[in-house]
Amino acid sequence: MTTETLQTLHMTDHLDLLESHAIFILREVVAECERPVLLFSGGKDSAVLLHLAAKAFAPQQLPFPVMHIDTGQNFPEVLDYRDRAVEATGARLVVAKVQDSIDQGKVIDPGPMGSRNRLQTVTLLDAITENGFDAAFGGARRDEDKARAKERILSFRDAFGQWDPRQQRPELWQLYQGKVNPGEHLRAFPLSDWTELDIWQYIEREQMDLPTIYFAHERDVLLRDNMWLAVGPFVEARSGEKIERLSVRFRTVGDANCTGAVLSEARTLSQIIDEVSVANVSERGATRADDRFSETAMEDRKREGYF
Amino acid sequence: MKLAHKDLLRLATVGSVDDGKSTLIGRLLVDTRQLFDDQLDAVVAASEKRGVGDLDLSFVTDGLRAEREQGITIDVAYRYASTPSRKFIIADCPGHVQYTRNMATGASTADLALVVLNVAHGLKEQSRRHLCIAALLGVRSIVVAVNKMDEVNWSESAYQGVVDELDTLANELGFESVISIPVSALLGDNVVDPSPNTPWFDGPTVLHALESSEAGSWSGAHGGARLPIQWVLRQPGGGRTYAGMLNGASLQVGDSVTLLPANIETTITAISSGSGARDVASTGLSIDVALDAETDAGRGDLIATAPLPKVTKEFAATICWFGEAPLRVGQRLRLKHTSKVTPVRVHALSGVVDIATLAIDANTMLQTNEIGLATLQSADALVLDDYRDNRVSGSFVLIDEVTNATVAAGMVGRAAFL
Ligand SMILES: Nc1nc2c(ncn2[C@@H]2O[C@H](COP(=O)(O)OP(=O)(O)OP(=O)(O)O)[C@@H](O)[C@H]2O)c(=O)[nH]1
Ligand SMILES: [Mg+2]
Numbered sequence: 013m014t015t016e017t018l019q020t021l022h023m024t025d026h027l028d029l030l031e032s033h034a035i036f037i038l039r040e041v042v043a044e045c046e047r048p049v050l051l052f053s054g055g056k057d058s059a060v061l062l063h064l065a066a067k068a069f070a071p072q073q074l075p076f077p078v079m080h081i082d083t084g085q086n087f088p089e090v091l092d093y094r095d096r097a098v099e100a101t102g103a104r105l106v107v108a109k110v111q112d113s114i115d116q117g118k119v120i121d122p123g124p125m126g127s128r129n130r131l132q133t134v135t136l137l138d139a140i141t142e143n144g145f146d147a148a149f150g151g152a153r154r155d156e157d158k159a160r161a162k163e164r165i166l167s168f169r170d171a172f173g174q175w176d177p178r179q180q181r182p183e184l185w186q187l188y189q190g191k192v193n194p195g196e197h198l199r200a201f202p203l204s205d206w207t208e209l210d211i212w213q214y215i216e217r218e219q220m221d222l223p224t225i226y227f228a229h230e231r232d233v234l235l236r237d238n239m240w241l242a243v244g245p246f247v248e249a250r251s252g253e254k255i256e257r258l259s260v261r262f263r264t265v266g267d268a269n270c271t272g273a274v275l276s277e278a279r280t281l282s283q284i285i286d287e288v289s290v291a292n293v294s295e296r297g298a299t300r301a302d303d304r305f306s307e308t309a310m311e312d313r314k315r316e317g318y319f
Numbered sequence: 320m321k322l323a324h325k326d327l328l329r330l331a332t333v334g335s336v337d338d339g340k341s342t343l344i345g346r347l348l349v350d351t352r353q354l355f356d357d358q359l360d361a362v363v364a365a366s367e368k369r370g371v372g373d374l375d376l377s378f379v380t381d382g383l384r385a386e387r388e389q390g391i392t393i394d395v396a397y398r399y400a401s402t403p404s405r406k407f408i409i410a411d412c413p414g415h416v417q418y419t420r421n422m423a424t425g426a427s428t429a430d431l432a433l434v435v436l437n438v439a440h441g442l443k444e445q446s447r448r449h450l451c452i453a454a455l456l457g458v459r460s461i462v463v464a465v466n467k468m469d470e471v472n473w474s475e476s477a478y479q480g481v482v483d484e485l486d487t488l489a490n491e492l493g494f495e496s497v498i499s500i501p502v503s504a505l506l507g508d509n510v511v512d513p514s515p516n517t518p519w520f521d522g523p524t525v526l527h528a529l530e531s532s533e534a535g536s537w538s539g540a541h542g543g544a545r546l547p548i549q550w551v552l553r554q555p556g557g558g559r560t561y562a563g564m565l566n567g568a569s570l571q572v573g574d575s576v577t578l579l580p581a582n583i584e585t586t587i588t589a590i591s592s593g594s595g596a597r598d599v600a601s602t603g604l605s606i607d608v609a610l611d612a613e614t615d616a617g618r619g620d621l622i623a624t625a626p627l628p629k630v631t632k633e634f635a636a637t638i639c640w641f642g643e644a645p646l647r648v649g650q651r652l653r654l655k656h657t658s659k660v661t662p663v664r665v666h667a668l669s670g671v672v673d674i675a676t677l678a679i680d681a682n683t684m685l686q687t688n689e690i691g692l693a694t695l696q697s698a699d700a701l702v703l704d705d706y707r708d709n710r711v712s713g714s715f716v717l718i719d720e721v722t723n724a725t726v727a728a729g730m731v732g733r734a735a736f737l
Contacts, residue, residue: 026327026406031593032605036564039549039605043618043658067593068562068605071555154397158382161396164424177383180394182420182641184427184728186564187716189655191723205408207399294355311384 027214031064034202037165037188038068038149041200044190045147048076048200049106049140052098054090055265056222057151057203059097060211063220064202065149066101077104079139079148081132084111085246090265093223108139129270133318137173140197147190147198155207156295159311165204171195173317208263208295209288216281226284228261228276239272263295327406330529331395331429331458333422333449336414338437339466341392343504344411345376347526350511353400354379376504380411393418395425404530416445419452419688420641423728426453427714431532433525434463434485438471438501441481447488448674451690454492455637455734457710461489462528463499469506473516491677492736498528542708543624544568544576544602547657551617552607560589561616562607563658566711568624569601570608578614579621580630580700585612619659621702621712628704628712633666633696637706637733638685642719642726646685646693652726654697656715661699663717668693677736692733706730 042048050065052058065074078098098105110131114121118138119131140148154161164183169175181189190198203211215222232243234253240260241247249255260273261284278284310318332340345362348354354362358379366375369387380396381387392413400407410425426432432453436446453461463485471477478501489497500509501517502525508514511526523531545567552560570576574587589609590600600606608622621628640646646665654663670679672690685691706713717727 028593029327029603032564032603035593035605036549039562040658043550064593069550069552072552155399158380158396161380161382161398162394178385178393180421182424182716182725182728184424184716184725185710185714186428187655187714189660189716189718189723189725191653191718193723205397205399292356294357311382 027210027217030206030210031067031214033186033205034061034064035068036186037200037202038065040188041147041149041166041190041198042069042075044188045192045198047143047145048147048149049143049145050074050076050078050103050149051136051151052078052080052094053151053265054080054086054094054097054223055151056211056215056226057153059093059220059222060206060214061149061151061203062097062101063218074101074103076149077106079106079108079143081136081139082107082109082111083129083132084109087223087225087242087265089225090223093221097221106139106143108135110135113138130313130318133173133313133316137317140173141195145197146192147200149200149202151203152201153206153208153211154204157310159314163201163204163314165201166190167199167201168192169197169199169317173197175199175314175317177311177315209285212281212285212288216285223265225262225265228259228279228283230257231260231273232257233260233273240275241272327408328431328529328532329408329410329429330431330433331410331422331425331453332412332435333426333432333446333453334414334435335437335440335443335445335449336391336416338414338435338440338446339464339504340414340433340435341377341380341396341411342375343433343435343464343466343502343510343525344398344409345379346504346507346510348379348398348400349376350507351400351402351526353398391415394421402526402530407529412449414445414449416448416688419448419639422449423452423456423639423641426456426458427728429453429456429458431460431462431529432458433529434461435466435504436463436481436485437467438465438477438481439467442484442488444674448688450488450492451672451674451677452639454494454736455639455690455730456728457706459494460496460532461494461498462525462532463497464502464504464510464525465499466502466504468501468508468517469503473501475517475519478520493734496532498522498532500525500528542567542628542704543626544570544574544622545628545704545709545712546570546606546608546622547659547712548616548618548620548622549658554609558609560591560607560609561622562605563622564603564605565600566602567709569599570606570624571599574624576610576622576624577627578610578612578616579623579628579702581614581616581620582630583612583614585610585614587611619657619699621657623702628702628709630700630702632698632700633694634701634703634731635669635692635694635733636715637690637730637737638693638717639690639728640685640687640726641728642724643687645687646691646727648683651720653718653720654695654701654715654729655718656701656703657712659699659701661697661701662720663695663697666694666696672737679737692737695729703731705732707732707734
């Protein structure tokens with residue numbers, strides 16, 4: 013082997029291939045669809061997705077807006093990050109609020125402490141219809157959940173926004189075909205083949221900015237259903253629950269009242285990568301109350317049109 | 320010299336319904352400790368709830384409600400695993416004939432097929448169909464798990480009977496590497512650990528076979544570089560670059576290339592990828608390139624180095640048909656090939672593959688899940704390689720013009736065994 017080919021092989025490691033595949037999907041969907049949008053939660057996966065989208069179309073601006081479905085139960089650090097990250101790309105930010113769906117009487121207010129997680133689906137589908145979006149990029153990964161493991165990279169949604177796992181379009185090779193009829197739309201998942209570890213390694217390689225709550229910090233937490241919840245406006249101690257100040261970080265970012273923290277001292281990316289490499293509990297299992305609801309919680313939400 | 324990173328093997332399970340594909344993948348993942356504690360707990364809880372024993376290993380990948388209720392795989396599950404020597408992307412495919420389209424989805428990106436056969440049944444028609452599709456899709460290596468050995472009392476002759484039948488077919492289909500192993504996915508024999516029940520067998524375990532298989536992707540082994548243009552990027556100052564994913568062979572700044580179908584010869588003057596400008600790009604990278612000539616190149620065009628693909632509006636292809644109604648001569652469809660979409664018409668159907676004999680029967684219709692040979696005519700010129708020379712520029716899908724459903728997988732040309 014010549015030095016040159018060796019060098020080329022070295023340069024194309026698995027992160028390059030994952031990056032390339034994601035960029036390929038982003039470009040393909042933008043070319044085939046009329047009005048795409050990128051769903052951005054401010055979590056690490058959507059951060060990577062936005063970063064890749066900026067690369068896919070550089071030096072031009074993003075050819076689509078970025079949309080946040082705001083439950084009103086966010087961590088403030090994540091909202092700060094959202095504004096910072098979207099502004100850096102120059103993209104237009106659309107914020108669709110669950111509070112508006114509540115005010116319009118489309119969904120019932122679960123109260124200040126209740127979870128709005130499931131209500132987001134209504135807000136999301138309405139926002140897709142109102143804006144006429146025919147494709148929505150999401151940062152979901154197949155290693156997250158057994159229903160996601162079954163989903164196509166380009167996933168078809170009918171006129172009601174539903175996913176039908178029995179009737180998925182065949183998806184051969186890398187021939188992603190994104191044609192839909194009016195009223196239907198696609199979800200596109202460029203990070204399908206990435207694992208949690210890949211995401212962290214990529215964030216480290218690209219020296220990306222992230223919400224501060226991903227890194228270990230001291231915080232008041234309480235233990236509920238075997239999960240460490242951050243005490244704050246959406247989580248208050250119930251009788252018998254003890255508030256403790258501990259060093260924690262978050263592995264995923266969702267609503268403040270259904271996302272658990274993990275006990276951790278990892279304050280840098282390389283310390284996080286070390287932790288993730290030896291973790292023995294899955295990301296969602298450790299930290300997401302919304303998935304613990306039933307055996308097929310994710311599938312049921314996805315069928316209704318959830319992310 | 321050993322490279323710093325682990326290589327990646329993409330594998331798909333194939334074989335007939337209930338022969339044990341999902342159980343085998345579950346067994347592999349559990350015995351190599353790839354499952355998180357909470358995932359394993361969830362499988363145990365689901366098994367109890369459905370009254371299928373302490374641990375139904377097929378639930379590791381059969382994650383849909385309907386799959387667990389019916390005890391059958393409906394669609395492909397993708398799992399990611401890693402051992403000290405290799406990374407794996409595993410596509411656990413359904414065996415049922417009704418879901419052949421999903422099996423083809425899983426196998427279309429695989430380097431290796433993990434074939435699972437029930438030792439008591441041997442090669443059923445559906446096993447033959449899957450092997451045939453895997454071969455057509457370009458899978459060159461197979462690892463064959465002859466499963467449920469516990470049900471035949473670990474009989475060497477039962478195993479050997481299945482292996483003989485399999486070897487004959489594998490030989491006809493032209494697989495380059497075939498490794499057969501007697502296993503019990505249920506009990507774990509010869510999956511990760513060698514079995515005490517098969518003293519007459521001295522081959523590898525399934526895990527060892529997967530870890531040591533020589534199975535890189537074969538795409539582009541015989542051809543030039545191919546860069547299908549996906550998107551045109553405007554550069555500050557007025558220039559343009561052409562973006563796409565490179566395959567076939569690497570490309571360097573200074574390379575002479577031909578823009579097709581316009582047939583314009585030009586030179587690559589710059590290359591960049593996600594990590595910035597570079598002199599050389601290897602296959603699999605998403606890049607954008609600048610060209611020397613002023614052209615009106617756009618999406619659907621292709622940049623190539625010699626040997627060049629052919630430019631044509633009529634071509635012969637092998638079709639796996641997934642539509643509900645039969646495919647007929649004269650039918651109009653939409654075709655997607657690389658980044659190009661064009662209307663096509665079925666000009667001729669020259670035969671249907673008889674799965675039992677691999678003979679070609681004359682026929683003018685293709686039924687659901689049949690494989691046939693067709694000649695297609697396209698509205699726009701296509702830039703094609705034979706599928707066996709290039710998996711990207713030799714493949715296409717057919718799309719129903721009304722429902723937009725993907726109804727066929729197509730491969731340019733004809734496999735040697737047909
Ligand atoms: N005795 C015995 N039973 C097995 C073995 N492997 C699988 N089974 C049983 O065979 C049945 C089918 O297994 P699955 O793993 O679901 O089969 P599959 O090939 O994935 O089926 P489809 O995905 O639906 O095509 C289940 O009841 C398994 O428990 C084995 O090695 N021995
Ligand atoms: Mg199965």
